[in-house]
Amino acid sequence: MKALQHSKRGLHHQSTKRTVTKHSLRHASSSSSSPISKVVVGIRREDPGRLWERRCPVTPDAVNDLVREGVQVLVQPCDRRIWKNEEFVKAGASIHPNLAPANILVGIKETPISELDHLTTPVDGRERTHIMFSHTAKGQLYNMPLLSRFANPVNL
Numbered sequence: 001m002k003a004l005q006h007s008k009r010g011l012h013h014q015s016t017k018r019t020v021t022k023h024s025l026r027h028a029s030s031s032s033s034s035p036i037s038k039v040v041v042g043i044r045r046e047d048p049g050r051l052w053e054r055r056c057p058v059t060p061d062a063v064n065d066l067v068r069e070g071v072q073v074l075v076q077p078c079d080r081r082i083w084k085n086e087e088f089v090k091a092g093a094s095i096h097p098n099l100a101p102a103n104i105l106v107g108i109k110e111t112p113i114s115e116l117d118h119l120t121t122p123v124d125g126r127e128r129t130h131i132m133f134s135h136t137a138k139g140q141l142y143n144m145p146l147l148s149r150f151a152n153p154v155n156l
Helices: 022-030 059-067 085-090 141-151
Strands: 002-007 010-013 040-043 073-075 104-106 130-132
Touching: 059 073, 059 085, 073 085
Parallel strands: 040 073, 040 104, 104 130
Antiparallel strands: 002 010
């Protein structure tokens, strides 16, 4: 994912203009066949091996808007992110070490495969959604195991 932009309509991806609106997040929380539960968005820290990566897919202002609309936001701690952990907490997010309760996980780059085991199982009976920018469509060999994990749910 290149970036999410915040606007009055919600969050959207710059290159595809796909919009995740406040309404769609509320709808997602009520469309499950299980009892209504709150949507939980998790903001991943980037892979520790990518020391240069400071980008973040969601701003503290966007977190504040989501929280005001009833979305719980969890932030995985990261000391090198462009915004400090405290800015997200001030915006209404909670710091969480592994984002296990999150229904929707957002990050800039690929989730490390070693972290997928606890981030692919359903939460409260709902499948998880992962939003990230990945070069898997280019056929880069280092990303093929990740693509395989998402393309073949049996392997999850």
